[in-house]
Amino acid sequence: METILVLTHVDESGSALTKASLEAVTAGVELARQLSATLTIGILGVDATAASSTVAATSARLLAVSGEVFAQPRYATDAAGCEALCRAAQASIVLVPGSSRFVRVAAGVAHRLGGFIDTHITSLSSNDAIEATRWFYRQRVEATISREARPWFLLLDAGTHAAFAAEAAVAQVEAVAVTLPTLRTTVEGLRSPMRDAQTIRPDARLLFVAGAGWTKKQPDGQIHVAEAGQLILTFLRLSGASLGSSKSLADQKAEGEQSVLPFLSHMNQIGQTGSTPRHAKGLSTCCHGEEPHVVGWRFIGERRAISLDANCGWTRGKADVVYIADAFQVMARVNALLEARSS
Ligand SMILES: Cc1cc2nc3c(=O)[nH]c(=O)nc-3n(C[C@H](O)[C@H](O)[C@H](O)COP(=O)(O)OP(=O)(O)OC[C@H]3O[C@@H](n4cnc5c(N)ncnc54)[C@H](O)[C@@H]3O)c2cc1C
Numbered sequence: 001m002e003t004i005l006v007l008t009h010v011d012e013s014g015s016a017l018t019k020a021s022l023e024a025v026t027a028g029v030e031l032a033r034q035l036s037a038t039l040t041i042g043i044l045g046v047d048a049t050a051a052s053s054t055v056a057a058t059s060a061r062l063l064a065v066s067g068e069v070f071a072q073p074r075y076a077t078d079a080a081g082c083e084a085l086c087r088a089a090q091a092s093i094v095l096v097p098g099s100s101r102f103v104r105v106a107a108g109v110a111h112r113l114g115g116f117i118d119t120h121i122t123s124l125s126s127n128d129a130i131e132a133t134r135w136f137y138r139q140r141v142e143a144t145i146s147r148e149a150r151p152w153f154l155l156l157d158a159g160t161h162a163a164f165a166a167e168a169a170v171a172q173v174e175a176v177a178v179t180l181p182t183l184r185t186t187v188e189g190l191r192s193p194m195r196d197a198q199t200i201r202p203d204a205r206l207l208f209v210a211g212a213g214w215t216k217k218q219p220d221g222q223i224h225v226a227e228a229g230q231l232i233l234t235f236l237r238l239s240g241a242s243l244g245s246s247k248s249l250a251d252q253k254a255e256g257e258q259s260v261l262p263f264l265s266h267m268n269q270i271g272q273t274g275s276t277p278r279h280a281k282g283l284s285t286c287c288h289g290e291e292p293h294v295v296g297w298r299f300i301g302e303r304r305a306i307s308l309d310a311n312c313g314w315t316r317g318k319a320d321v322v323y324i325a326d327a328f329q330v331m332a333r334v335n336a337l338l339e340a341r342s343s
Contacts, residue, residue, distance in 0.1 A: 002037040002130070004028050005091030007082055008055075009101055010045030014071060017043070017051045019203070020097035022163035024156050027124055028095050029058055029164065034126045037093075042085030043173075044078065046071040052173045057166035062173045063088050069180065072187035073101040075108070077180060082109045084178040092150040093130065098157050106155050115151035122160045139276045139298045158202065159278035159299075199236060199243035199263055206241040207279040207300055208232070209270060211287025212248035213308070213327065215260055224328065229261045231331045238338035242279065244270040244296075246287045270296035285327040289313030306330050 006028035008021035017025075025041060032039035039060040043051055048064035055062070065081040082105055086094060096106045098120070110117040120134045129146045132154055136143055214228035236243055245268040252260040269275065272292040282300035287293065289305060289312050297303060297318075305314035306327040314322045323330060 002035050002093050003091045004032050004037050004093045005040045005042055005089040006095045007042050010051045014046040015050035019163050020099045020158040023161040024095050024097040025055055025164035026161045031124050040089040044070055044081045049173045052171040053168040056169035056171035062171050063176050064173045065176050065178055074185050074187055076183055079105040079108050080178050080180050083112050084176050086113050088176045094151055094153045096155045098155050110153040113151050115153055116149045117153035118145055119155040121154045121156050138272050201242035204240055204242040205280045207244050207282040208241040209244040209284040209287055211246040213286025234335045243268055246293050289318050294318045
């Protein structure tokens with residue numbers, strides 16, 4: 001008989017669970033139902049007990065590790081807190097949200113428990129045995145994994161499950177004591193880029209991709225990089241979309257060949273040697289839609305593209321809708337419509 005533990009942590013507010021944590025709760029509830037297994041939810045954070053009300057409706061056993069020392073992510077304290085939760089739960093299966101906070105510590109905690117870990121899990125199911133799926137080779141091959149070894153830690157990719165949502169209720173929470181090691185790391189605070197500079201937004205519904213065409217000579221024989229930058233940033237501001245880039249566009253900055261869009265970096269790059277984000281919709285602009293780029297669109301629900309080239313890769317079955325049009329004109333019009341709607 002399996003015992004399932006879902007590890008969760010609070011967000012910046014200090015008293016609510018993160019979205020990725022609530023997604024892991026959904027995965028835990030579903031798996032526990034399939035296996036008729038007992039479910040425990042472990043919460044880590046400065047005020048873990050306050051966060052517990054959102055998962056009270058699961059009827060799971062609730063364990064909490066609380067205190068000021070867990071206010072900030074830090075390997076030593078997070079690993080010790082998760083280890084204490086795992087030992088208290090005595091679980092055979094541990095589901096962990098793929099947040100930056102827990103990705104750092106999950107393998108270490110699995111090692112301390114003498115367990116095994118698999119990462120980037122996208123779905124879980126159970127017939128005779130528990131089966132977990134993940135992608136390999138830049139999302140081209142999907143594998144199904146099962147293991148005899150326990151405890152088995154499964155680090156879940158964010159965005160693969162619906163966030164658990166139910167009426168908040170008063171919860172019975174068991175406080176778990178943690179033996180902390182000597183702390184050598186002091187967290188002084190967080191430094192984050194200015195709001196406008198933060199163009200990668202994993203939770204956005206829309207991915208907006210800029211291709212190298214934005215920096216190429218246009219029909220008037222001139223390049224219009226400043227206008228391109230202004231159109232793209234205006235659209236991001238008005239739509240809240242996340243910004244992706246083709247490799248050709250991101251590379252231009254690194255090589256310093258010509259004036260390019262200063263708010264783009266390789267972090268924005270989508271594709272085989274870039275990222276494979278998950279968004280409900282995607283809009284590609286001034287990009288040719290070549291396979292090494294489009295492979296990064298695997299998890300985009302609905303794909304649209306604006307290209308001048310009627311023979312581009314997007315028109316060859318890689319997009320749901322392709323507008324053969326000038327992206328400068330289209331985006332100027334779209335921005336005007338969005339501006340009118342927001343005022
Ligand atoms: C091993 C390997 C790995 C790679 N990995 C990646 C990767 O991870 N990500 C990636 O992106 N690429 C990757 N590439 C490169 C990829 O093959 C392409 O070269 C790249 O995606 C092309 O970028 P692009 O479409 O923006 O540029 P281009 O091919 O230059 O296309 C620009 C497009 O813009 C259009 N255009 C120009 N002006 C306008 C306008 N006003 N309105 C509308 N359209 C306009 C043009 O018609 C053209 O289709 C990889 C290549 C290799 C060999």
